[in-house]
Amino acid sequence: GSDAQTDKVKTSASSSASAIEQIKQRGKLRVAVFSDKPPFGYVDQNGKNQGYDVYFAHRLAKDLLGDENAVEFVLTEAAARIEVLEADKVDITLANFTVTPERKEKVDFAAPYMKVALGVVSPTGEPVTDVSQLKGKKLIVNKGTTAETYFAKNYPDIELLKYDQNTEAFQALKDGRGAALAHDNTLVFAWARENPGFTVGITKLGDLDTIAPAVKKGNTELLNWVNDEVTKLGAENFFHKDFETTLLPAYGDSVKPDDVVVEGGKL
Amino acid sequence: MKETEKILLEVHKLKKNYGNKEILHGIDFSVHRGEVVVLLGPSGCGKSTFLRCLNGLEEIQSGSILLDGSIISDGKAEWYAIRQKIGMVFQSYDLFPHMTVIENILLGPLKAQKRKKNEVEKQAAELLERVGLLDRKDDYPAQLSGGQKQRVAIVRALCMNPEIMLFDEVTASLDPEMVREVLDVMKELAQQGMTMLIVTHEMNFARSVADRIVFIDEGCIVEESEPEQFFTAPQTERAQRFLDIFSYEN
């Protein structure tokens, strides 16, 4: 895990040098990923990075450097996803990074490779089927997720219980600490299937959000390259393959690929 | 002059061990009401231990202690009640540093004896006046000199109206001038008829205040006599050797 940071003390090369040249010189593409958000970015029981984002990262490395293992994963936390770019710790962030206007001010998003909608899961006995039912109740969300941003912005009067870890959020739902839990609908579906007694009362909420790779603000060279890459990969239906390899085993048939996958950067 | 008829404190065959070491080897001893007894003896002979036993600060292994005719050493008596009748002043300034002079003095009478506040305050003021410290009553111990602290400690003990007062080298850590202040207070007490048991190394004071000198060595009472006799012609060779230390001619 932490060996991702073996580079010695050095000053980053002047920004005038070509960004892609730099990567090639280094021989490694540095990508920020999550380490604890299966099935998108996580570390498996053998200590290897896995997931939808990671699969994509390997492909990027292969196309840029000719070796799918020429990638250095920098494990990150939600709160540090932009900082790692700004401080030049990584070249690309692939960490389930939802595109929002605020974030666009800080980083440059490439074309999306995934989309999510929110789902709300609640106990079967007291199902929440409409957001209005949540007034005056507690809704469980995860810090730094789309669900949090969405409810904070659109329903400021719903009290949010915010957890760091997905497991903790779901555990809290089980313990009855909130009336419902809002998260990416993919995860919510999968979880409800494994946990009898809970249903996804709201399956789609709000606008469809897109998830895209991000690069440092102003790094147009790399941005353009990633955009081209996403378009190119669309031609070969790459993300469907990604889906089958990484998401399908986790979600089973509760989620249809076209609910999640974006090919060629086009919704 | 003094009423010495009635025995106030009596000790029979008192033995005291620390661990396996016997420190007091069966002491027989008594003090009459109004009597002033000075205990002398080399360092480590057991004087402090003896006083502490009388006050229940140390458990005794055998023997008995009687106060006013009733046994207090049988484990049945409540020491905290008995201690209200026995005042004790130690060598180290033992005032409670977090309380003012007057609070130090009132603590025992109010909390242990549950007496009325006005009455005790009046008595405390009188006693402080007598030792010349009434104006310092709201000071903290840290603001007092060693001699002043010891005078307050004496007042604190007196304010409990004890039947007997025990003094354990109360001047040993004082500067010479202060020694004098404190001894003067004790002397006055003696003259007013307080029953006192005093451990001291001030030979001149011992000689002038004592009704009786008790000389202890290695946990036994070796000699008991009138002060004049003890200081001019001690009966035992040990006492003689002891007295020699204090006369520095060379």
Place this chain on the structure above:
Amino acid sequence: MKETEKILLEVHKLKKNYGNKEILHGIDFSVHRGEVVVLLGPSGCGKSTFLRCLNGLEEIQSGSILLDGSIISDGKAEWYAIRQKIGMVFQSYDLFPHMTVIENILLGPLKAQKRKKNEVEKQAAELLERVGLLDRKDDYPAQLSGGQKQRVAIVRALCMNPEIMLFDEVTASLDPEMVREVLDVMKELAQQGMTMLIVTHEMNFARSVADRIVFIDEGCIVEESEPEQFFTAPQTERAQRFLDIFSYEN
């Protein structure tokens, strides 16, 4: 008897303040080689302060101190080097508690004077032998009695081969017997011709050991005289009052 021709330590118009308060008001004073001077005076008169100035532990405000003819108080001399010629023993047992007796003694000679280990060890053994503590050389200070500690402290100072020794009430916190042990050591030193400056409250000792008595009151030297004269017929009324404290007749 003693060679008192040469002045070893000289003090001119020494003034010392603590904050705004002047403690020593221009002291003029000297000690000849081999002389034993005892400083007497009531508590707080400035005796300790004076000794501490001589050893550079306190900065002085004006005046000068000369050791062996050369000025040491001008801020140019290195005190740590001068202190190697001036031994000092304090009232509080000042041994280093984390070192054994012998380590305490060797510290100065080895680290400050950088002398050879064998030589210093030999000298330390001799000195310890003389104060009767050779067998305790590997004990820690906590295992010693107060008197033993003070004897070690004296040996520690002596082992630096000082030209003069300063003693500040070294027996004040000791039991009577221990007082005797320590005074005997000092007396022997005096007889061997060590130059000494002693602050003490042991009047009998002062009388028997001193070549000269210096009486200080309120930061001034009030009287200087031979011991016999001082104790039998002091010239000033202040000295008389001071001496009265020590004779307890009442």
Place this chain on the structure above:
Amino acid sequence: MDQSFIAASIPLYIKAAGLTLNLAFWGVLLSLFVGAVCAVIGYFRIPVLCRIMQVYIELSRNTPLLIQLFFLYYGFAKIGIKFEAYTCAIGGLAFLGGSYMAEALRAGIESVGKIQIESGLSIGLTRWQLMRYIVLPQALAVAVPAIAANVIFLLKETSVVSAIALADLMFVAKDLIGMYYRTSEALLLLVGAYLILLLPLSLFFRYLERRLRNVGLGN
């Protein structure tokens, strides 16, 4: 720096500071209580309780608060005892702080001279009165620096409660960063908030410590 963002966030921080203070206050109070109970148990060497206390102290001092909280929050819910996050937070702080306070007080009590206890006894105080009037007041005074350090430690340690969804200062800062990525602003506000909470406290304790030293308690 985005000033409008800072202005908009200040109310959030004020509210969070309130929670932080609230948690710290009750946490410290309970810690002191737990610490005092432990100290008294240790002082009187109460047989069985003494052992239990030792186990508690070792457990609480040698494990992280985060995991202690986790077990309080989720673990107890598993066996049917559901504490509110707020209760857990205070409980957790008390569990952790209790052992620190116990150590501070123990050191304080040990510093009260034997002679003080004996003087207390010799004016006829009972053992309980002795504890109440003589030992504890002096022990507290001696322990003030250590207690002060613990108070500040606990106040900062409250940041861990964000793990159980309590919106304390650290929670708000991390949350704002995660949502809006105004990292500098969020952290600046965080430092500002801690400064306002901690600096007066720290200065006050320094003043207290100096005062106590000047009074010269414990001779």
Place this chain on the structure above:
Amino acid sequence: MSDWGINVIFQGQNFLRLLEGLGVSMRIAVVSVLISSVCGIFLGLLMTSRYVAVRSLCRSYLEAVRIVPLLVWLFVFYFELTKVLHLQLPAEFVADIVFSIWGTAEMGDLVRGAVTSLPAHQRESGLAVGLTRWQVYRYVILPQAVRRLLPSAINLVTRMIKTTSLVVLIGVVEVLKIGQQIIEVSILKVPTASFWVYAIIFFLYFIICWPISLWAKHLEKRWQ
């Protein structure tokens, strides 16, 4: 269900990974404790300086470190420093630095406390046997101060070990994060994994910190 939970720990490399994570925590703790001890002693001595300016400078450092949360220090050193100075420091190195800065401040305060609690006459006796000021510190003050500050210093060490879990914010993965990774991977299949994993981590911390506490108690007794 619950017997599933404990299995999680023995799947694949999980247990080894936890130990590795513990190794990371320990590496940071050991490095920063060593640095803090050395620097803390100097800081502590500076804090007893006779010059008010030196003292208040040290004091400001201490207050600054105490008031600003470690999280912020980590951010500043890892991200801001890079942005401003273009200095790329490895994350674990930054963790070492930040924990050393914090440890030095706390240790310095402990040393100051211990040194000032020594009786003044110890210093004076040292001077009186002709030692230089530095020698007095070296042979007289420090050895005694170290004995006095030991219990609280050990306290600090265990606290530092426990606090290392913060470093995950700059991408250093230590035992707690690995625990969370293991737990999250099992989110759908083994919901009870968290209890077992946390129990193991609880135990791991305890097994590291407890002997240190015991050792400190032992030394404290021996040095009485």
